[in-house]
Amino acid sequence: MKIPIQQYWILLKVYFRPQWPMVSLLALLLLMSIGLQLLNPQILRHFIDLAVASSKGNEQALNDAAKSSYSIATELFITALLFTGAAVLNQFLTLLAQYVGENVGWKATNELRGDLAEHCLRLDLSFHKEHTSGEMVERIDGDVNSLSNFFSSFVIALMSNMVLLLGVLIVLFQVDWRIGLGMTLFVIFALLIMKQIRTIAAPFWVKVSIARAEFYGFVGEHLAGTEDTRSNGAVSHVMRRFYELLRNWLPVSRKAGLAGYSMWMSSVFVFALGNALIIILGGYLWTRGSLTIGTLYMIFYYTELLNRPIENIRTQLEDLQRADSSIIRTQELFQTISKLKDAGATESVSALVQLNSRSAAAFNVDFNNVSFGYTAEDRVLEQLSFHLPEGKVLGLLGRTGSGKSTLARLLLRFYDPDSGSISFGDVPIHTLSLRELRRQVGIVTQDVQLFHASVRDNVTLYDPEIQDARIIEVLGDLGLTSWFNSLPNGLETKLAAGGGGLSAGEAQLLAFVRVFLNNPKLIILDEASSRLDPATEQLIEQAVNKLLQGRTAIIIAHHLTTIQRADQILILDQGKVLEYGERLHLLNDPSSRFNRLLQTGIEEVMT
Numbered sequence: 001m002k003i004p005i006q007q008y009w010i011l012l013k014v015y016f017r018p019q020w021p022m023v024s025l026l027a028l029l030l031l032m033s034i035g036l037q038l039l040n041p042q043i044l045r046h047f048i049d050l051a052v053a054s055s056k057g058n059e060q061a062l063n064d065a066a067k068s069s070y071s072i073a074t075e076l077f078i079t080a081l082l083f084t085g086a087a088v089l090n091q092f093l094t095l096l097a098q099y100v101g102e103n104v105g106w107k108a109t110n111e112l113r114g115d116l117a118e119h120c121l122r123l124d125l126s127f128h129k130e131h132t133s134g135e136m137v138e139r140i141d142g143d144v145n146s147l148s149n150f151f152s153s154f155v156i157a158l159m160s161n162m163v164l165l166l167g168v169l170i171v172l173f174q175v176d177w178r179i180g181l182g183m184t185l186f187v188i189f190a191l192l193i194m195k196q197i198r199t200i201a202a203p204f205w206v207k208v209s210i211a212r213a214e215f216y217g218f219v220g221e222h223l224a225g226t227e228d229t230r231s232n233g234a235v236s237h238v239m240r241r242f243y244e245l246l247r248n249w250l251p252v253s254r255k256a257g258l259a260g261y262s263m264w265m266s267s268v269f270v271f272a273l274g275n276a277l278i279i280i281l282g283g284y285l286w287t288r289g290s291l292t293i294g295t296l297y298m299i300f301y302y303t304e305l306l307n308r309p310i311e312n313i314r315t316q317l318e319d320l321q322r323a324d325s326s327i328i329r330t331q332e333l334f335q336t337i338s339k340l341k342d343a344g345a346t347e348s349v350s351a352l353v354q355l356n357s358r359s360a361a362a363f364n365v366d367f368n369n370v371s372f373g374y375t376a377e378d379r380v381l382e383q384l385s386f387h388l389p390e391g392k393v394l395g396l397l398g399r400t401g402s403g404k405s406t407l408a409r410l411l412l413r414f415y416d417p418d419s420g421s422i423s424f425g426d427v428p429i430h431t432l433s434l435r436e437l438r439r440q441v442g443i444v445t446q447d448v449q450l451f452h453a454s455v456r457d458n459v460t461l462y463d464p465e466i467q468d469a470r471i472i473e474v475l476g477d478l479g480l481t482s483w484f485n486s487l488p489n490g491l492e493t494k495l496a497a498g499g500g501g502l503s504a505g506e507a508q509l510l511a512f513v514r515v516f517l518n519n520p521k522l523i524i525l526d527e528a529s530s531r532l533d534p535a536t537e538q539l540i541e542q543a544v545n546k547l548l549q550g551r552t553a554i555i556i557a558h559h560l561t562t563i564q565r566a567d568q569i570l571i572l573d574q575g576k577v578l579e580y581g582e583r584l585h586l587l588n589d590p591s592s593r594f595n596r597l598l599q600t601g602i603e604e605v606m607t
């Protein structure tokens with residue numbers, strides 16, 4: 001697929017404009033280098049003609065030299081020195097241009113990488129469920145990497161090559177119009193051929209990127225799940241799939257490589273034609289005495305010089321093909337819009353004011369006929385309604401798969417209901433910005449995600465505004481002081497990746513610290529279904545007590561002790577409300593499901 005030229009412009013405008021001083025410097029360096037490249041063959045011509053004239057004793061040339069204050073030998077020496085100086089200076093300028101170009105390119109690609117990562121983080125959860133983490137790495141990093149060359153050298157290098165091409169042609173016209181015309185026709189022919197074959201390889205490179213993303217997605221996923229893979233004896237299955245993906249990758253990259261090779265071949269052929277043309281034309285003019293030997297050599301030199309920009313333009317077009325596929329995929333990603341419509345700033349602020357004016361510390365939570373399914377066919381929640389007054393606790397019960405976690409996800413707006421509405425303090429949650437909404441809700445799940453970062457970063461989630469004193473106070477409140485004192489570097493202590501080295505209880509407690517620091521008004525607690533050791537369990541009990549003080553809460557409950565905290569009970573069954581009411585009322589009603597659950601032993605029924 002060929003993409004319109006405007007797409008490149010948009011990309012360049014966005015990422016180059018902030019760096020315009022560096023981009024201008026780069027352009028200047030390249031222009032100076034082109035000037036030197038055009039000058040050098042002229043120096044060479046002068047050198048050769050002078051040398052030939054002196055050996056033949058050409059009177060005119062010798063007279064000219066005699067008029068100047070130099071001897072011929074000195075002039076030859078100075079000319080050679082000039083030639084070498086210009087060549088060295090040109091190398092230096094090229095090096096500098098490369099350095100500046102790389103810098104400009106890296107800055108632009110880093111910006112793009114950041115924008116893409118931010119965009120993806122804003123996408124709804126269904127997008128992230130559909131794409132593995134490895135695939136995301138490949139798309140955000142891999143694709144942007146292929147664009148780095150486009151940014152660092154493509155535009156500037158392409159333009160400078162064009163200028164060099166034009167410069168050479170002008171000089172050739174000045175030497176002899178027939179040579180100029182011949183070479184112009186040749187350049188037009190060469191560029192047309194290059195343009196024609198530009199589209200050959202792009203679709204192959206798109207396939208290569210897809211195969212690569214799939215492979216890395218697979219590897220990333222299985223590295224993350226290596227424990228499960230090994231313990232379940234699925235290694236051979238994983239390896240089979242691994243080789244299968246590699247096998248799919250090989251033919252597409254071979255085809256892409258062959259398409260690239262055909263482009264290389266075509267340029268070799270074109271150069272051969274150019275050389276033949278100049279040999280015939282130059283030879284003809286020399287035999288007729290229209291050219292000196294120095295001029296003839298200069299024309300050859302320029303033809304060689306002409307080959308370089310044509311060759312460069314060819315490789316840059318090849319790079320562009322690679323960039324084409326990356327641009328396509330990058331734009332696809334940018335065009336993926338979140339299914340969640342975020343509230344506009346004004347709408348969100350007024351909703352927030354309304355929310356805060358109604359409820360200073362906590363707010364009531366209402367579900368009105370909420371229905372939801374992850375796919376159009378499957379209903380996960382059906383016509384769900386409840387009213388949880390502010391500061392009260394709802395105990396959510398139900399078998400596995402009944403929709404408890406889904407309900408929590410809707411409260412955080414990871415997804416929007418298909419029908420019905422959810423409100424906090426009578427304010428519909430979709431009128432709050434996602435950022436504000438999620439600030440109001442704190443969630444502690446069984447599966448605590450800890451990062452390979454310091455304790456501070458893990459609990460503040462990189463918010464630099466949270467003071468150390470506050471963190472230490474919360475750690476103390478949650479009974480983690482002795483654990484904290486045992487850390488070798490205090491808050492700076494790095495946690496192992498995935499929270500390795502921490503017990504499940506400690507990880508849960510750190511999740512509580514996170515929520516405390518955020519100070520939300522609604523707490524969602526997905527209680528650990530497995531038993532912790534009694535000491536940790538007691539700590540968690542205390543933490544929960546503290547956390548729930550003055551806040552509204554929904555607890556996905558697995559234990560009797562937690563149920564006793566609830567003011568209301570909601571039992572879900574296949575996404576429908578099986579029973580809903582005040583806990584004490586249901587407790588005292590022998591015919592209630594809740595009462596029967598308690599008789600049977602809730603742990604057995606709920607897990």
Ligand SMILES: Nc1ncnc2c1ncn2[C@@H]1O[C@H](COP(=O)(O)OP(=O)(O)OP(=O)(O)O)[C@@H](O)[C@H]1O
Pocket residue numbers: 129374375380398399400401402403404405406407
């Ligand atoms: N991302 C998803 N895409 C599609 N279906 C999903 C997704 N997440 C959950 N489901 C399905 O939705 C239903 C409800 O799942 P949910 O996780 O809400 O249940 P749960 O009551 O929290 O279960 P558990 O107690 O095991 O956590 C299940 O049938 C599950 O298979």
